[in-house]
Amino acid sequence: MGYPTESIAKGVPFNPLFTFECGQAFRWKRLSQTSEDWLGIILGNLVRVKGDSLRVLGRAEQDASRTDAFDLRKYFSLEHDLDQILSSLPKDPFLISAVKEYYGLRILRQDPWECIISFLCSINCNIPSIKLKIENLCRRFGTRIESGVMDGEYYSFPEANSLAGAEKRELLSCKLGFRWKYVRYVSKKVAKGELKLGSLSRSSYHTACDELISEASDKTLGVGPKVADCVCLFSLGMLEAFPIDIWMIRCLMSQYRDLIGFCSKKVPNQLPPRRYQKWAEIMRSHFGSSAGYAQQYLYMKMRNSWRVHSK
DNA sequence: TCCCAGGTCCTAC
DNA sequence: GTAGGACCTGGG
Numbered sequence: 001m002g003y004p005t006e007s008i009a010k011g012v013p014f015n016p017l018f019t020f021e022c023g024q025a026f027r028w029k030r031l032s033q034t035s036e037d038w039l040g041i042i043l044g045n046l047v048r049v050k051g052d053s054l055r056v057l058g059r060a061e062q063d064a065s066r067t068d069a070f071d072l073r074k075y076f077s078l079e080h081d082l083d084q085i086l087s088s089l090p091k092d093p094f095l096i097s098a099v100k101e102y103y104g105l106r107i108l109r110q111d112p113w114e115c116i117i118s119f120l121c122s123i124n125c126n127i128p129s130i131k132l133k134i135e136n137l138c139r140r141f142g143t144r145i146e147s148g149v150m151d152g153e154y155y156s157f158p159e160a161n162s163l164a165g166a167e168k169r170e171l172l173s174c175k176l177g178f179r180w181k182y183v184r185y186v187s188k189k190v191a192k193g194e195l196k197l198g199s200l201s202r203s204s205y206h207t208a209c210d211e212l213i214s215e216a217s218d219k220t221l222g223v224g225p226k227v228a229d230c231v232c233l234f235s236l237g238m239l240e241a242f243p244i245d246i247w248m249i250r251c252l253m254s255q256y257r258d259l260i261g262f263c264s265k266k267v268p269n270q271l272p273p274r275r276y277q278k279w280a281e282i283m284r285s286h287f288g289s290s291a292g293y294a295q296q297y298l299y300m301k302m303r304n305s306w307r308v309h310s311k
Numbered sequence: 312t313c314c315c316a317g318g319t320c321c322t323a324c
Numbered sequence: 325g326t327a328g329g330a331c332c333t334g335g336g
Contacts, residue, residue: 119317123316123319124319125316125334126317126334127316128334129316129334130317132333132334133333176333177331178330178331180332182319221319221320222320224318225319226318227319230317245316246315248317272325272326273325275326299317
């Protein structure tokens with residue numbers, strides 16, 4: 001294949017393991033457990049990241065129209081000055097240890113379309129289960145990518161039109177469960193141009209959230225505050241977004257209880273919308289304009305320490 | 312067999 | 325406005 005090898009992040013802090021396994025993206029696969037060798041698919045391009053070098057191995061034929069938007073510097077958010085961002089965060093002990101432990105985690109700038117569908121798949125699911133659903137969708141509705149180099153089959157993420165036209169039983173066969181109607185509803189909105197994901201990045205964070213959640217007073221089925229925050233943070237470059245999931249609730253309850261001013265000792269497993277907004281706003285003003293970075297480091301710390309703790 | 316998972320929606324107060 | 329339950333399914 002005649003694609004050049006590029007250096008992804010020479011001199012830039014970048015840890016593929018933390019970046020790809022922190023639950024922001026679901027299609028990166030580690031090829032070797034002993035080295036940093038990863039395979040991912042970005043806008044129909046099969047991409048290999050090995051050490052700090054990056055190589056494009058193949059492209060999906062029918063995705064040619066989208067390759068102009070294929071910008072690896074943008075995808076890996078190389079314009080983010082990680083050291084500057086991390087040093088701008090408040091110095092509380094829990095966050096300091098999270099940053100120390102997971103240094104090199106970068107927030108990616110993914111395709112908003114893939115991002116919104118992925119996080120619809122994430123609703124009430126664990127990560128292996130999310131990956132399975134997305135993989136099923138790609139195999140069923142995506143386009144085969146010919147690499148000629150790698151073993152195995154690789155598929156692009158489906159186009160909005162494909163999912164918008166899918167039948168219920170087809171989506172259910174991808175193991176989407178009750179999420180099938182969310183996926184199809186949003187796909188139709190995007191396919192018809194009623195939800196313009198591309199232009200959202202030019203909006204303010206709050207405008208983008210409103211647009212994603214209420215979408216001109218017509219509720220966007222399946223997109224609540226958490227999914228909207230994930231889209232803002234992981235695909236629109238809005239670093240102030242602070243998604244609050246079950247792990248973040250546990251984190252806030254155990255580490256930032258005074259800040260959120262929540263009296264009950266019982267850790268809730270979900271937040272009513274108003275409380276979600278209140279807590280997210282408090283954390284935004286605490287962590288500042290890069291609150292999303294704090295959230296990701298805290299998320300990693302919380303998940304992994306919980307796992308160790310509960311063994 | 313039960314419980315849980317990167318939530319959201321609907322119903323009943 | 326908000327608490328409580330339902331929702332598909334795979335994995336522990």
